[in-house]
Amino acid sequence: MSLSELIAGVEDHEQTLTVFNAGQADTDELRERFADRNVRVVSETTASGRPGEFLTLSDGDGVYTATDLDSFYETLAGRDRHLSDGARRTVLDHLDETLFTSWSIGRMVSASREIEDRAWRVGRGSLYAGFQTLSTLRGELDLYERLGDSPVAVHAYAVPDVDPPQQSAFQLHLDRADEIANSWFVVFDDETSGGDGTTQKCALLAEEREPRRFYGFWTYDASTVDYIVDHLEGRYGMLEQ
Template sequence: MSLTELIAGVEDHQKTLTVFNAGESVVDDLRERFSDRNVRVRAERTESGRPGEFITLSDGDEVVAAASLDSFTETLSNGDRYITRDSSPYRSILDHMDETMFTSWSIERMVAASREIEDRAWRVGNGSLHAGFQTLSTLQGELDLYERLGETEVSVHAYAVPDIEPPESSAFSLHLERSQEIADSWFVVFDGGGDPRQKCALLAEEREPRQFYGFWTYDESTVDWIIDYLESTYGYLEQ
């Protein structure tokens, strides 16, 4: 299985967010907020109108998480839309949205989501971080950040197609690959530094010019699979 096939498998697995006992404007707002995600938002009402406004997340016919609508929308209003698992009042919902697709993300949103994982690696201070930049010229703009991260106890691996001359030396492992998969893929993967709760990954592919389709996840087995795939396919050869 390739990175593209992994993305396609997640894409085929849609979850449903059901909003109970809420007004139409609230439901419409949530639909808009999740319009770029592979999540279907629908409205329902309980017969008695109790226990007030709440939401559930379903995977097929199974309800996997529930939360009050107030706590969920409050966190969204605070801008908590990326990979911030540790600090959210709707953690039960977010935990179960692992491997949820996003669609048509811009460069700016991809960078913001990537920063969440890079910052996590900084905070943990060890483990390994794997990042795919598509091209070496893209990595060039991030060299300062990755040099500093590479000087810590974090083992940093950067993957790119060589479209410019590589740096003479670096504080991280640079994997230069003339691979279409690397050219098309943007990923940032952190192994948690020995703490499974810190494992996380962002994986996407560029299907349209500068528009990215993919997912983020905290699922341990998925993070491990991505790292194992990168290691076995592209190795540890430093350039």
């Protein structure tokens, strides 16, 4: 399965966020909040008005997680500051793998920086970054040289539209494949099993469907991160010097 097919699989999985016993203002705020995501936000009222304000997340197979509204807002506030480091509520865990639509360069850069920063702070594992073209990578060379000089193994992927750097502290993979030309990804694998809940694996994966507008998802799911890593290493494992 290609990177594009992986994104399409997430896109086909629409979710419904149902807000119970809350005012219209809360529903409208959440609709605005998730306007660029593949999530339908609806409001409902229980017959008794209990157990207060809460929300559920569901798909075609039914409801699979719920939380009270105050806790959800608290977690959203934390997510505004950082991509979460593990203290996430269940609802946001699932929403992480919901498609985002028409993100600008600025939003993509911001999300990428969070993952790059996580790799730097963890100080181990591997970082995989797709730049589409070498000319784009050229503008990030200073940052990726610093990352490459750290204990993190860094891999950069790009279509060779300009001459590559003479040498670098990271591994450069050059390929003219369409998915390299069209995909923006930053994937961090801390190379732990995550069996004790301490894994720091995360990924941002998107494709350019309109000029400089990106569609994709981010994830903290270890199995999804492992799949992306296996695909990149299996398809583009040869090192270009």
